[in-house]
Amino acid sequence: MTLYETIFKRRSVRKYDMTPLDEKTLDDIREFITNTRQLPEQNVRFEIVSGDKVKGAAAPHYIMSFCSPGDAEYANVGYILEKADLYIQSLGLGSLWLGMGNPKEKEDDFCIMLAFGKSDVPFRAGEQEFNRLPVNEISNSDSELAQAARLAPSACNSQPWKLFFADGRVTVRYFGRGLMKMILKSKMNKIDIGIMTRHVVTALENEGKQIKSITPKTSGKDFEIEISYEKG
Numbered sequence: 001m002t003l004y005e006t007i008f009k010r011r012s013v014r015k016y017d018m019t020p021l022d023e024k025t026l027d028d029i030r031e032f033i034t035n036t037r038q039l040p041e042q043n044v045r046f047e048i049v050s051g052d053k054v055k056g057a058a059a060p061h062y063i064m065s066f067c068s069p070g071d072a073e074y075a076n077v078g079y080i081l082e083k084a085d086l087y088i089q090s091l092g093l094g095s096l097w098l099g100m101g102n103p104k105e106k107e108d109d110f111c112i113m114l115a116f117g118k119s120d121v122p123f124r125a126g127e128q129e130f131n132r133l134p135v136n137e138i139s140n141s142d143s144e145l146a147q148a149a150r151l152a153p154s155a156c157n158s159q160p161w162k163l164f165f166a167d168g169r170v171t172v173r174y175f176g177r178g179l180m181k182m183i184l185k186s187k188m189n190k191i192d193i194g195i196m197t198r199h200v201v202t203a204l205e206n207e208g209k210q211i212k213s214i215t216p217k218t219s220g221k222d223f224e225i226e227i228s229y230e231k232g
């Protein structure tokens with residue numbers, strides 16, 4: 001499965017076979033993350049650890065992320081780790097974003113973790129199995145790209161975004177929804193904006209578009225990421 005195809009099949013997996021993955025698979029995943037380009041001026045650190053480093057572990061492996069606090073920093077973590085999420089599931093494995101997960105040893109710059117491992121939980125059969133907002137509530141236009149982006153995961157499925165399509169440009173803007181926005185606003189929802197950015201970029205690349213720049217912008221309480229691409 002390509003990463004784009006995985007967008008339509010992935011799911012949050014909460015039940016794992018606790019048998020550790022082989023070293024080669026772990027090395028592949030580690031290398032994949034290391035080779036994933038971060039957003040401009042960002043330098044988040046990732047570590048793959050086994051369950052014994054995590055409080056109440058329910059998966060054999062975890063990717064932990066560490067960064068300084070900030071909107072662009074959190075969005076960068078979402079952007080990189082969502083690529084890892086898609087990659088891991090494209091290998092036929094399960095994964096789960098874990099905003100509630102805690103390392104056993106407290107580390108000040110810890111951001112979030114992603115659980116992964118073997119699982120018998122089936123992939124989704126297709127778009128119809130996703131519980132998501134209709135495209136007209138999250139986007140100023142309907143297209144195959146908007147439909148793929150709409151399937152991005154978010155903390156508590158809060159989908160805190162709006163997409164604006166313009167000539168050679170897509171903007172992912174933070175848009176808090178309902179009660180959840182009070183709880184998730186500061187960190188989780190910024191990670192979510194990075195996750196959505198990854199889905200948009202993956203769908204653009206699937207259409208053969210060349211990405212020119214990806215720019216996070218904070219202005220007062222507003223946060224957005226502008227993706228610009230070669231129309232080709």
Ligand SMILES: Cc1cc2nc3c(=O)[nH]c(=O)nc-3n(C[C@H](O)[C@H](O)[C@H](O)COP(=O)(O)O)c2cc1C
Nearest residue numbers: 011012097098099100101153154155156157188191
């Ligand atoms: C940033 C983030 C944090 C999340 N934290 C948790 C968590 O702590 N526990 C959990 O069971 N699911 C967690 N999830 C999974 C979401 O609930 C899930 O992605 C969403 O409901 C959509 O479902 P899907 O991933 O199966 O498409 C998190 C997801 C994201 C993106």
